[in-house]
Amino acid sequence: MTSPPKGKVSLQDVAKEAGVSVSTVSRALSFPDRISKKTREKVLRIAQELGYHPNIAARNLRLGHSRTILAVMPNHKGSIISTVAGEAIAGIQKYISTQGYALSVVTTDFTTATSNHALDLVFGRQVSGVILFAAQPPASDGRDMLDAGLPMVSLTEDLAHLGIRSVVSSDRQSMIEAVGRLADLGHERFAFISGPPNSYHSTQREAGVRSGLLQRFGTDAGLTKIVADFSVDTGVSAAHQYLALTDRPSAVISWADEVALGFQSTVMTAGLSIPRDLSLISFDGLHALRFLRPSISTYDQSPGRLGGFAAQLLVEEIETGTPPEARLIEIPAAFRPGDSLAPPR
């Protein structure tokens, strides 16, 4: 019989067919140079013919590790993964596959059920490291992902205070620069549309805006703050709040692209013109923004690049066993100009 028996052929099968021992086959595959050319070629040929593939579970069990990294992605309100999450996944995968690592993905809304799933994987020693794309490590029923003692790096969120190395985009610096750009155009009155109060990024970006204001004007007292959320819908309500203002700021900075989307759409429906009546800068680098009319200027944090970088850090830690010296790595976001910028009227 030359055809693989039911698709399950083990080292032993190859050994039998080649008339050698299991360990010889194992070595022929793992250390080709520690074996005589003749038997090596024979073994390799037969393995090929029989369609041998190592059983990864057995290998993992023996080796005690899996060379698999787990990406924990958020799944707010049971709905969609954002496009930035998708890009981050692609960036992670791209890097780790060059290092012989595999990727598992779990989405969680941080309820007990979905958290447990992630925790099972981690405590089941099924993963070698974790990339956390979330505001905190999943925990439930008294177990916490932190306790698994696994290499872990946080992506886009600063979790350094938990001892987790974090790769984030340079929120503050970008916003300082954004204020500078608008000020250069002549703007003096600013509004900032924030996210929810507990959002790390929103906080950082607001701080950046205020820093920029201070640097430029010596005070941030004039800043109008409007609170929104993640969603496009809150961008709409932010627009209504903006429209209700008696003295509308000519420069608007939105903390996130989705929000800017709803904001722009709404103020334009109300009859305002961008950038004639107001200038708008946002943050995220959402692809679609480029094709709005007018297109919105944004800071592109290239999630794929961030993800790849985080993956690199993680793999290094796994391979070298370096202790997790927590620190924060800031990757600059790239300004992507749009048509939403002009001097004030």
Place this chain on the structure above:
Amino acid sequence: MTSPPKGKVSLQDVAKEAGVSVSTVSRALSFPDRISKKTREKVLRIAQELGYHPNIAARNLRLGHSRTILAVMPNHKGSIISTVAGEAIAGIQKYISTQGYALSVVTTDFTTATSNHALDLVFGRQVSGVILFAAQPPASDGRDMLDAGLPMVSLTEDLAHLGIRSVVSSDRQSMIEAVGRLADLGHERFAFISGPPNSYHSTQREAGVRSGLLQRFGTDAGLTKIVADFSVDTGVSAAHQYLALTDRPSAVISWADEVALGFQSTVMTAGLSIPRDLSLISFDGLHALRFLRPSISTYDQSPGRLGGFAAQLLVEEIETGTPPEARLIEIPAAFRPGDSLAPPR
């Protein structure tokens, strides 16, 4: 010692601590009712205290399967995962996690390197089933994912001719309906912006448009066809071709949202008004389209829903061991009206 020794506690550790045998512990965990209440409670308590978690690799090895499903996602030109892929992943994950399955994700550009990665996973018996989000199963070096003999279902692409069950959106039916809507408004001259010639979806959607035309007008001869691609950029060039037409069709149907994005942006820049000068319908359900001005009418194929459905099919096949009776399952896409529709001038 009450604290877990280095985070690696096995059945044996629990057994020793509880003064029972390994098999008793195993049963206490797997079949709580086949064991005396007293020892059960004791074992469970100690397992909890010690922080025991089953080693999944060992279990998989013993059981011969992994309850892990692999999602193969495309990664064209080394760039981003599309937003529809991200939503599909979320939909898959959401369903399978309720069934006790885990998700692995691999992105591939169908080069040898990345294909091999996917193939290793599959032939390494590390996965119980595959969801294919691609135009064909990965193959390289003479091995083909099909030969792994694994349950497999195709998502968004019709691979029934390869014996793979396929879950797709109802391209044809939606496009027939789209033509009907436009015709109801009074439109008589139509343009279709297609994707690349080898795209299954583009072909299907064009066929749908032609069917609709035939049903309504008895002929599809008047259809203007403009060839584009996946990208927004080709939507821009499609617009230029459209603008160059001497007698521009008043109804434009785009095969994909990204393309429609570029198209709309460009024709409006050229001074045309939508929907006054032309009506536009597209396909995909891209979230951002809702917030364009005007918003573009589109057919939403809800990738999350599709993904969940595909996952359900796959899990059923895995559990029941049903032979893969190949067939095509069409899920209707939902029409999402926008401001891009009006009677012709």
Place this chain on the structure above:
DNA sequence: TTGTACGCGTTATCAG
């Protein structure tokens, strides 16, 4: 250079 033997942590079979 090659073969033998053991153990990784589980689950399942079979006695008791």
Place this chain on the structure above:
DNA sequence: CTGATAACGCGTACAA
């Protein structure tokens, strides 16, 4: 109801 034991497939120390 419980315990001893085998087996899943692999990698490796040790012996030949």
